[in-house]
Amino acid sequence: MRLNWKPFILSLFVILVLFPFAFMVLLSFMSGWRFPDLIPEYMGLNNWNTILGSEVGLLESFFSSLIISLSVAIISTLTGFLLSRTVYYHPRKRVLTLLTYFPYILAPVVFAACLSYFFLKLGLFGNITGVIVAQFLIAFPYALLFFSSFWNKKIRSYEDLVATLGGSPVQKFIKVILPLAKSMLLMCFFQTFLISWFEYGLTSIIGVGKVQTLTIKVFLFIKESNYYYGALACCLLIFPPIILLYFNKRYVFKNPI
Amino acid sequence: MFLEVRNLTKSFKKEQVVKNLDFTLDAHQTLSILGKSGCGKTTMLKMIAGLVKPDNGEVLLAGEAVTLKKPEKRNIVYLYQEDLLFPHLNAFENIAFGLRLKKLPQAKITEEVDKIIVSLELEGQATKMPNQLSGGQRQRVSFGRAIITNPSLLLLDEPFGSLDAGTRKRMQTLFQNLTKTYNITSLFITHDLKEALLIGDKIGFMKAGNLKVYEDKNAFINDTTTGVQEEINFWESLN
């Protein structure tokens, strides 16, 4: 007789996926979890109360992350969309696309290290504006490439049709192009939000420790071996995307090319 | 002459796609143009509509040169084989689109759209979204959207190409009625011999970028290069 092993493996998958989330949440409730104990000394809301008391600045980090990511997502989605039309209708679009790929595939942290001189000269070093600009520079190529599939023959036909029906370029854009692009714009917004929300290396270089986003905090807590706060910061990092996922998982997944 | 096309030429890279296009068309007439895919007919229509810039030549509409005008200023509507209904608008709003662009008052828009919905036999479909309509209905909405703007010239690029035989036949009749009711001047491209003969007041034949417009239908039928004779012989041989 053959044992049906699939349900076991599937349950294992589910456990494997859920485990990190459960582990992070539990760890964030703990303190005094010494080796080799399996059960910590304390389990409760202490750590969470501390954040609300803002003693370690996690709440501030959460909000500065939020401000940075929302700004980066809005700016890069809009500019990416507006400029992608010119790029993908351009006769030399292959070369232009290639140019976009260079910053896209370069490690952001190396990109930032080579750019930091210019950020320093422009007064964009160690402040939120600088971090937003720097993250924008890596989210923009993503957004631009994201819309490459949008500007296809069909959209062009729509544009032509509206023109022959007497629509001005502005009318064409507002009445037809934007409604047609709506779901892609949302998707791109979500994706660029995540790029910014998850970004560490570039932020650490341009922010030089003065702009403390959540990822920077996680890293600081690891360095301090304060794993309970680290887990807490991880929870704050993970849960906003999960909530967004819950509302619409299709916004998360789209090929980057 | 209402539409005059003079020496229109267009090349892509090194290939000449449209060669010295030269023809005229009277008002309220339909010129049907027969041609295989790749013969340059889409490029020809797009140049007349102002969507593709010609290398050479001129387009005159009612005696006025429109060659340098933007498409939105020409009052020439170009219809694709695909119906290209706006997926975010219902049938009514799709038809009303051109009038909304002109910012006409709501009462006027409702009146005009309702009228055209009747002549398109689309009663009861107005609030449906494009994906709820059949192929023939979608194509009719697309016609309505074009005709309602009262275009000087209608350019149709194989409009019935994707319809099944029965629907296609009904659409042909409907189109003939519409051209009469609304006094439409049009260029009608098709690769269907019968459709070309049925719809056109005049007939043209396009091959490798050259367009030949015949004096009358007989001249077209008698020209051996068009394939009409072969067709006739085929059907006669069945008798």
Add this chain to the structure above:
Amino acid sequence: MKNKSENISLGLFVLIGVVPFAAAFGYAILYSFGIIGVVNTGFTLEFWKAVIASGEFFKSFLYSAVIAFISLLISVGGALWIILKFRNQLERKFLSYISYLPLAIPGVVAAFFTLQLFSKGGFFSRISYNLGWTETTVEFPDLVNDAYAIGIILAFTTIVLPFFVLLFMNVYKNERIQELSILAQALGAKKNQVVRKVFLPILLQKTWVLIVLYFIFLLGAYEIPLILGQEAPQMLSVLIIREIKQYDLTKISEGYVAAVIYTVIVTLAAIMLFLPKKHGAYET
């Protein structure tokens, strides 16, 4: 008018998409040849020679490439296996939501989590102690900050494997592999022939560009090797940043040499990946 707005947006595109990259690259080149930099005195090949002679960069490059390759092999292979065996189950509502969840985990969290589980004082070490398998933390094997980069590979896989599961799921549907497989079986293909001749070739052919792209991303990954890596050799980004950001000002130029070589390699990869001409066609 129309051309004017097009030129403006083309200008903006260059300003945002091209100028920063060119500036960064130019800066790194100038620094690497000693033309700029606080303690540098003028053009010199000394830093390039030093980097090439020490061989640390190339070691690090090879090390990164091997780690990226192994992680991808596990991820792509695992994802293919999951799709092959569990595709139908994954379409169920609950499981499909579950399969999207890992996308909410950023690299820094994956690294933190791996550290918590596999370090000597971590979760598994505790379990092994309580089961009596190990008596001290030292006995627990090196799984993070280790010579074989097991921790890094684990964290990479955590991030990349779920992505490929979802990707292959999508391609499977879009390319109608189900129908094609049935067709192949109707034509007499055996089960493993269907896998080898239909399933694998279509999935891999449709996604190989992305697979290569992910290789490049992993090659330049930063926070995961920063947290889970060892002292030497280090992965590329970690090495480059360590050299550029160190206190010994005379060494900074060598960091820029590494940055230049890395950028050139990655750029060449991009050109080879994305420039090949697709058959151009025009409309008639």
